[in-house]
Amino acid sequence: MIIFSIILALLAILGAPLFAVIAASAMLGFQSQESDLMIMAIEIQSIASMPFLAAIPLFTFAGYLLSESNAPKRLVRLTGAMLGWMPGGLAIVCLAACAFFTAFTGASGVTIIALGAILYPALKQDGYGDKFNLGLVTSAGSLGLLFAPSLPLILYGVIAEVSIDNLFLAGILPGLLMLVMLSGYSLWVNRGIRKPLSSFSLAEVGAALREAIWELPLPVVVLGGIYSGFFAVSEAAAITALYVLIVEVLVLREIPLRELPRIMRSSMVLVGGILVILSVSVASTSYMIDADVPQRLFEIVQSLVSSQTTFLIVLLIFLLILGAILDIFSAIVLVVPLILPIAAGYGVDEVHLGIVFLAAMQLGYLTPPVGLNLFIASYRFEKPIMHVYSATFPFLIILMLSVILITFFPQLSLFFLSD
Amino acid sequence: MLVALLTTMMLVAVGQIIMREAFGTGFAWADELVRLIVLWLALVGSIAACRENRHIRIDALSHVLPDNVVKAIRVFVDLFAAAVCAVVAVQAWRYLQIEIEYEDTVLVNTPAWIAHVIMPAAFGLISYRFLLGALKQLGALLFGSIAETEK
Numbered sequence: 001m002i003i004f005s006i007i008l009a010l011l012a013i014l015g016a017p018l019f020a021v022i023a024a025s026a027m028l029g030f031q032s033q034e035s036d037l038m039i040m041a042i043e044i045q046s047i048a049s050m051p052f053l054a055a056i057p058l059f060t061f062a063g064y065l066l067s068e069s070n071a072p073k074r075l076v077r078l079t080g081a082m083l084g085w086m087p088g089g090l091a092i093v094c095l096a097a098c099a100f101f102t103a104f105t106g107a108s109g110v111t112i113i114a115l116g117a118i119l120y121p122a123l124k125q126d127g128y129g130d131k132f133n134l135g136l137v138t139s140a141g142s143l144g145l146l147f148a149p150s151l152p153l154i155l156y157g158v159i160a161e162v163s164i165d166n167l168f169l170a171g172i173l174p175g176l177l178m179l180v181m182l183s184g185y186s187l188w189v190n191r192g193i194r195k196p197l198s199s200f201s202l203a204e205v206g207a208a209l210r211e212a213i214w215e216l217p218l219p220v221v222v223l224g225g226i227y228s229g230f231f232a233v234s235e236a237a238a239i240t241a242l243y244v245l246i247v248e249v250l251v252l253r254e255i256p257l258r259e260l261p262r263i264m265r266s267s268m269v270l271v272g273g274i275l276v277i278l279s280v281s282v283a284s285t286s287y288m289i290d291a292d293v294p295q296r297l298f299e300i301v302q303s304l305v306s307s308q309t310t311f312l313i314v315l316l317i318f319l320l321i322l323g324a325i326l327d328i329f330s331a332i333v334l335v336v337p338l339i340l341p342i343a344a345g346y347g348v349d350e351v352h353l354g355i356v357f358l359a360a361m362q363l364g365y366l367t368p369p370v371g372l373n374l375f376i377a378s379y380r381f382e383k384p385i386m387h388v389y390s391a392t393f394p395f396l397i398i399l400m401l402s403v404i405l406i407t408f409f410p411q412l413s414l415f416f417l418s419d
Numbered sequence: 420m421l422v423a424l425l426t427t428m429m430l431v432a433v434g435q436i437i438m439r440e441a442f443g444t445g446f447a448w449a450d451e452l453v454r455l456i457v458l459w460l461a462l463v464g465s466i467a468a469c470r471e472n473r474h475i476r477i478d479a480l481s482h483v484l485p486d487n488v489v490k491a492i493r494v495f496v497d498l499f500a501a502a503v504c505a506v507v508a509v510q511a512w513r514y515l516q517i518e519i520e521y522e523d524t525v526l527v528n529t530p531a532w533i534a535h536v537i538m539p540a541a542f543g544l545i546s547y548r549f550l551l552g553a554l555k556q557l558g559a560l561l562f563g564s565i566a567e568t569e570k
Binding site: 011012013014015016017018019020023024027037038040041042044045047048049050053054056057058061231234235237238239241242245260261264265268269270271272273274275276277278279325326327329330 | 425464475476
């Protein structure tokens with residue numbers, strides 16, 4: 001059994017499709033229990049009985065549509081009009097716009113490509129240093145994972161069987177903390193420049209608002225609808241997708257109808273990749289629970305770690321390493337079922353655990369050698385990868401500090417959940 | 420197919436909200452249909468991910484190893500994936516036989532096997548795609564290196 005596990009781990013590192021590795025490990029597990037392998041089909045089919053899962057394809061599609069339209073441009077203009085008067089305005093505009101856009105598109109690579117292309121040249125023109133710009137845009141590309149309705153939050157809710165509404169509330173303060181700390185750093189680095197982007201003008205705000213009039217109802221409908229209990233997450237996703245489709249294709253006509261099948265297809269390819277991993281992970285998780293793996297892991301961890309604080313430190317280190325090698329979706333699906341009972345054993349709130357997990361995985365996007373954002377930025381802005389590493393490094397340190405704060409002050413994530 | 424699935428899902432889900440808010444009713448089958456579409460989207464999307472080579476992998480090594488080694492490894496791991504998917508397809512097929520035998524139903528009274536036939540079909544196709552991809556890659560590798568030595 002151990003030999004098989006090592007072989008599978010090797011295959012995964014060599015680049016075998018993750019879902020195949022997980023499926024193989026689940027089947028080996030079932031085989032060793034002498035269960036009928038037909039159980040695989042039943043487990044895979046169980047993704048058809050998970051509530052809220054429909055939100056993932058629907059939000060992904062809406063996000064792809066938004067990033068193909070001119071919505072990113074309008075978003076930058078609007079944030080510029082509202083925040084540009086501050087010293088170092090453009091840097092803050094960049095962070096806020098990226099966070100907002102990532103929350104609505106979930107898959108973080110899209111942000112760098114859609115917004116980076118507008119912001120990177122603009123920053124340069126405004127006199128910011130090239131290295132700073134590269135680091136800023138690269139790290140801003142994963143900001144916003146903690147804001148509703150990001151896909152990782154939804155996926156964590158589905159896997160951990162935690163209320164997604166609560167997760168959305170819990171992400172607000174930790175997400176803002178990251179935003180504020182990065183903004184503070186940007187202001188400090190550029191204290192020499194201190195140039196406001198523009199003076200505050202009500203007319204410009206009005207014009208930007210008018211231009212974005214069709215997209216403005218989105219956050220209100222999605223967040224308002226969910227929090228008021230008017231509809232569930234998956235319903236909000238359906239409305240968002242249909243609304244974005246009608247606005248961008250029929251009203252604003254920014255996406256020609258013949259492009260639609262291509263966009264639908266490419267968003268569903270991403271969804272298929274994520275959900276197929278989810279479906280086989282359901283199988284491997286149910287085998288592990290049968291074999292008491294979480295319980296045994298808990299006993300091992302407990303014999304080594306006594307206090308909650310030490311546990312959180314160990315967890316954080318583990319998550320940072322995990323984030324550097326696995327993408328956020330696979331990590332949630334594979335690891336959350338295992339650490340959830342362990343964390344519960346140390347009295348860590350499951351909503352708080354979710355926020356810590358995602359915040360740490362967000363760092364994984366930026367951790368050398370394999371952080372996804374680093375590669376996307378290097379590819380998109382045609383810079384050598386080593387250059388991107390060093391440009392992103394100070395931002396990585398700031399984000400790491402914020403993750404440590406988020407981890408050890410559960411009050412941040414549980415603030416709105418006091419009842 | 421993906422387009423049709425996604426469009427149906429949007430319309431059914433939104434339709435359900437309108438029914439509930441406006442008339443206080445809904446179709447019993449609508450929620451179940453949306454969930455089954457999720458299963459279909461997942462598997463059909465996954466077939467497409469194969470063709471476009473967009474399945475999630477740990478690709479750290481491909482950034483450090485020489486190109487030919489990466490390609491050779493790719494052939495090997497894709498053959499492995501093809502084998503795994505073939506096993507899953509066979510098991511899903513067996514499951515389907517049993518569902519037909521017991522006349523399980525979904526969506527009020529549709530036979531369950533119609534909804535679940537996608538499982539063996541999708542994994543079968545994925546397996547085939549991986550096999551084909553690996554063989555093509557292998558051919559290119561061998562053929563490429565022969566061409567080089569002839570020079």
